[in-house]
Amino acid sequence: MKSLLLPPHPKERRVVFQNAWTQGYTPDIECYEKHGGYAELKKALGMKPTEIVDEVKKANLRGRGGAGFPCGVKWGFIRRDDGKPHYLVCNGDESEPGTFKDRYILHNDPHQLIEGMAIAAYALNANLAYIYIRCEFPKAAKIVTKALQEARAKGYLGKNILGSGFDIDIHVHQGAAAYICGEETSMIESLEGKRPYPRIKPPYFPAVLGLYMAPTIVNNVETLCHIKQILKIGSEEYSKMGTPGDGGTRVMCVSGDVVRPGPYEIPAGGVTLGELIFDVCGGLKPGRTLKAVIPGGSSSKILRAGESFKIKSKGADGEMIEKEIPLLDLVMDAASLAAAGTMVGSGGVIIMDDSRNMLWALNNLNQFYAHESCGQCTPCREGVLWIDKMTTRMVKGEGIAQDPATLQNVADNIAGRTVCAFGEAASWPVQSFLAKFPEEFAVGEK
Amino acid sequence: MEHHPVSSSGNSPVIAQAETIPADLLAKIDEAVTHYPVSKRSASLPLLHLWQNHFGFIDDSAVKWIAARLDLEPINILELVTFYPWFRQQAPGKTIIRVCRTLSCAMAGSYELREKFCHSVGIDPASDHHHGLPTSPDGNYSVEFVECLASCGSAPVCLINDDLHEDVTEADVPKILTQYLS
């Protein structure tokens, strides 16, 4: 990835990415230790587990996997001394189209993840953990497996780690090319060796009834790396890097029609969309103008160039004021993107210029969702297939006048009626493309 | 999710795979099972991966053998083979080329790239990948579309065997193919 070999952009602040592209940095444990590796695990083992959970809460770390749930709050659901076994699962499935950050961590800095996981396991009183890695990352699985062996040999993993009396074992578990396994309850079923049909919530919230029906925390790769960094920097400094309620840095993965695509680690809220496109990523290709932005992975709702949003914020006197914010001035943090009707999601930002056809783009995404539905719920299984069939015929010029209305109707009847959030993930693109670009979907009378 | 048909005829091997398990594969299987102290069933996917990496695909004897090794019914293994796109019941080409199909790669030309790979190795680009991997007549290459490979910033990308190739152009195809000639 070319952009990573460049020096960090002034808007960037490489925290979880700090070592991964340092000249001469290698994924072995000696190199990691030279760069301060495992110092925070030692520190953590001297702390009370509840102190660690409090630090994570105060850091305002939101999960980086897509749903953006506050990590400390999630950890707070685990009762350390309920006498049950607890499990930690690292989500390294990274399959949301547009997202490419975890793969770099797994390949270039596996010990940062392992240290984050060991700290998390200690805080949660989990003695067994798995790293679920999609099988399309075969080299990552080898690198992480080797790193786990190194960490075990040095006493950072295994029985009575560093003489603390705490035991933690971590194993790699490879997926088998199914996007749905990124959904946490599907991942748990997959880990149990079953067809990965997501579980219904309630009652199967992982923190209550997770892996092997025991309390389980599922966290994204990047999230777990931030845990190590929170202990290093301290929750106060860490939270200050972001905005209130969205602490620290976030890797924004920019792809599509920009001059310098790539993963950029930026303090939450540290750039506007315009700065991200035109400053950090070097702008659009010559002679092109912006048409659309998918801001948080393919499942997030699309935004249209030129639109603006009414966003409430606190004024200098503490009063809430409402301002009209043009698209390019939209701040890239969880609250601002939610106010614009979409989400920061997995940080996958897909930029499209005026050469792109929105019907074609939506059809591409519909094919993805049609291929990946697990088939458990009728609205999703049938709905995404028909949505795909409709846009496929529209792309061929064989659409009929009522197609846009039928598309809308099918999407509206999937969202909210399924076992897992894949139903929304597949409907939101349809609903938002239709709402934002109606003229590209209109089919003339034949 | 595509559900592959269960193969009963066609490429069925002369010798059942389970008759020829080498000692090093057995050792890896034993090791993998130890990673799941709570439930052996959890080792299903790892065992299928080890098996497919060794034999190239999963035959009927494999389903029975793995099920027996984990104290399961064969259907518990077969339902995984038929659910997960990664597992195959027919032999693939020696080199497997997986071109990313999803949006960022498609915008960067991945549809054209897949066609170029197909034409270059003698596969009909229109061939249906729901019935085994489309494979070149000489058995050297399989070409398929896959969904987002998490490398969208260097689109278009493809995964060839274990190697990720980034920013691939159609002009790179001949050079890439010779790299994989055994």
Ligand SMILES: Cc1cc2nc3c(=O)[nH]c(=O)nc-3n(C[C@H](O)[C@H](O)[C@H](O)COP(=O)(O)O)c2cc1C
């Ligand atoms: C359809 C679907 C796919 C998902 N894919 C991923 C994924 O590839 N990686 C990931 O970390 N989270 C993914 N998630 C989110 C997980 O369910 C879960 O929220 C996340 O792993 C929790 O970790 P975090 O709190 O650290 O973000 C997905 C969710 C859904 C509904």
Ligand code: SF4
């Ligand atoms: S919403 Fe779709 S992916 Fe999720 S459980 Fe239902 S059928 Fe499966």
Ligand code: FES
């Ligand atoms: S779209 Fe091809 S790697 Fe993501």
